[in-house]
Amino acid sequence: MKRYTLETSGNGLTDITEEIKDAVAASGVTAGLVTVMVPHTTAAVTVYSFPDPLGLDDMNQEIGRLIPTRVDFLHQHDTPQDAAGHIKSALIGINATFIIDNRELVLGHSQKIYFFEFDGPRSRQFYVQVAGSA
Amino acid sequence: MDQPTHAGRETAAEPSAMRRQVYSLPSLIRDEIWEIEARTRKAISTPQIFSLRTLILAGSGDSYMAARAAADAFVEFSGILPSVQTSLQAGRYTAAQLGPQPPDTPMTICVSSSGEAARLIEAAHAFNHQGGLTIALTANPAGRLAQATALTIPLHLPPFDPAPGVRSYILSLLALQMIAIRFGEVRGRITMDQAMSLRRELAAGADMVERIIEEADTACRNLAQAWLDCPAFEFLAGGPNVGTAAFGAAKILEAVGRHASAVDVEEWNHLNYFIGSPRETATLILFDANSAAQSRTREVFEYLNALGRPWATQGSERPANSPFHIPVRHTLRETFSPVAHTAPLALYAAYFNEMTGERYGRGSAGPWHHSRAGNAVRNSAIIPFFDETAEEARL
Incomplete structure (x- = not known):
């Protein structure tokens, strides 16, 4: 398993596709699965269309509209952004699995893998586990 | 009044209650800080x-x-x-x-x-x-x-x-x-x-305060000895430490009952500078190298010398021309620096109290019985x- 760290500059999506590809290449696995896991409760991992970067802003803004940062969450241990972030994280999900074929990560032509921050800026990490046959 | 020397009266063999309070601060902070955090978070x-x-x-x-x-x-x-x-x-x-x-x-x-x-x-x-x-x-x-x-x-x-x-x-x-x-x-x-x-x-202030007390203890005692007969005290500072300076003045009032006041270092130039008995007004200046007030404070040193005031500094760095210095070595941002400066001020007042034999708050006796x-x-x-x-x- 590989562990990666990142510093988010705020809320939004950070491209981590290259890190996943590197983990796959380093594993020597020719056919199998790779799982990406985010060990946080106010962040997530997702796949999104990358050609138009404004689409990433759309996603970030839309999730904010769906689960706005409100002051009346019952969970007040931390902050309103944190409380909203927990819900966003649960809905988007903290892990994703992809296929490895012929030593390569399988992705659609417009797909990239993104770390999705809901409570940034923060110091973050994610894990990558590759499994399969060499 | 003379500048501080190492001569003076001895303190009690056992630390007074006030001095023991100071020595207990590191463990108090250590024991309570996260409890305070939890309570302020939920309230x-x-x-x-x-x-x-x-x-x-x-x-x-x-x-x-x-x-x-x-x-x-x-x-x-x-x-x-x-x-x-x-x-x-x-x-x-x-x-x-x-x-x-x-x-x-x-x-x-x-x-x-x-x-x-x-x-x-x-x-x-x-x-x-x-x-x-x-x-x-x-x-x-x-x-x-x-x-x-x-x-x-x-x-x-x-x-x-x-x-x-x-x-x-x-x-x-x-x-x-x-x-x-x-x-x-x-x-x-x-x-x-x-x-x-x-x-x-x-x-982390707990460990820092512990070290500050160790490093400042002798200096606080020596300053109390040197200014033992001083009738009036002023504490100068800038920013958040104006509050700390006021605490220092309060401890002098409580511990030995002498006139004491705290002044913003800029306001001092407008007001207390003109005190007519400068040689009898001991002046302690809180001075940190990272303070926004440090350049203004440095200017005051010259005026204090011209006035003939007995003066000393307390802070993270001893200014070159300071006649006496209480070391308060710390790396706190200025906003948090009152945590570092509190203990030496109380320690100084505690030694002063022990040397004079004064009762705290005049023992609430005689004309002070209302307290x-x-x-x-x-x-x-x-x-x-x-x-x-x-x-x-x-x-």
């Missing part, structure tokens, strides 16, 4: 923090000074400019002048370790009457202040031998700083990571300001 709800429009920090004596020392933390971390007020000002003037306000406005944090200060209880009632949100920050959650306020943030102050307050002051100061961090975090002014980093910075058991401040008549009958009684 005030997110909607209340967001509805905050006007913040008043009110108190008397040490509590007022703690509020003064913590006020900059609210500005820096939460962007809120608090009004630091004495209990009298808050209750009998501001509350009346504000008139009816929006819900929960103003938010008034009423600071009183004893929780029994009559004027502050009166202020809490007055702000309640105006629709404000009142919060008691007190080590006496069963006291009259806590009963008068809408919310209470209880502080755990383990019992100690009676002496001028040092432990209570540091707890109030830390709690206010923790509240400032919390307000900034919840209102999104700082991130949760930044907030936790600031809290850890405060928590017995806090009577003069606890049992003052509480006037329901907005009661018409009382209004007539006041006239």
Whole structure:
């Protein structure tokens, strides 16, 4: 398993596709699965269309509209952004699995893998586990 | 008066209660800091923090000074400019002048370790009457202040031998700083990571204060010896340490009963500079290399020399021309630096007390008997300001 760290500059999506590809290449696995896991409760991992970067802003803004940062969450241990972030994280999900074929990560032509921050800026990490046959 | 020398009277073989209070500060901070964090985190709800429009920090004596020392933390971390007020000002003037306000406005944090200060209880009632949100920050959650306020943030102050307050002051100061961090975090002014980093910075103050006490102990004793016969004392500082300086002056008043005052270093140039007996006015200057006031403070050194004042510095770095220095080696940001400067000031006053043999607060005896058991401040008549009958009684 590989562990990666990142510093988010705020809320939004950070491209981590290259890190996943590197983990796959380093594993020597020719056919199998790779799982990406985010060990946080106010962040997530997702796949999104990358050609138009404004689409990433759309996603970030839309999730904010769906689960706005409100002051009346019952969970007040931390902050309103944190409380909203927990819900966003649960809905988007903290892990994703992809296929490895012929030593390569399988992705659609417009797909990239993104770390999705809901409570940034923060110091973050994610894990990558590759499994399969060499 | 002469500049400090190492000659002077001996102190008691056993440290006094006041000095032991100082020595206990590191363990007190260590034991209580995260409990304070937990209590300040839970006491005030997110909607209340967001509805905050006007913040008043009110108190008397040490509590007022703690509020003064913590006020900059609210500005820096939460962007809120608090009004630091004495209990009298808050209750009998501001509350009346504000008139009816929006819900929960103003938010008034009423600071009183004893929780029994009559004027502050009166202020809490007055702000309640105006629709404000009142919060008691007190080590006496069963006291009259806590009963008068809408919310209470209880502080755990383990019992100690009676002496001028040092432990209570540091707890109030830390709690206010923790509240400032919390307000900034919840209102999104700082991130949760930044907030936790600031809290850890405060928590690390325990080890820092321990080292500062060790390094400053002899210097505090020597300064007390050198200025033993001085009739008047001034403490100069800038920014948050104006509150710390006021604490230093308060400890001189309580410990030895001599005239003592605290002055913003700029205001000193306008006012106290002109004191007619400079050679009898011992002047201690809080001076940190990272202080926004440091260049102005350096200018004052020349004036002090010209006046012939006995003077000394206390801080992170000894200025080249300082005749005597109490080392307070610390890496705290200026906003938190009152935590570092508190212990040496109390230590100095404690040594002074031991050398003079004075009784704390003159023993509340003779002409000072009104202060017995806090009577003069606890049992003052509480006037329901907005009661018409009382209004007539006041006239």
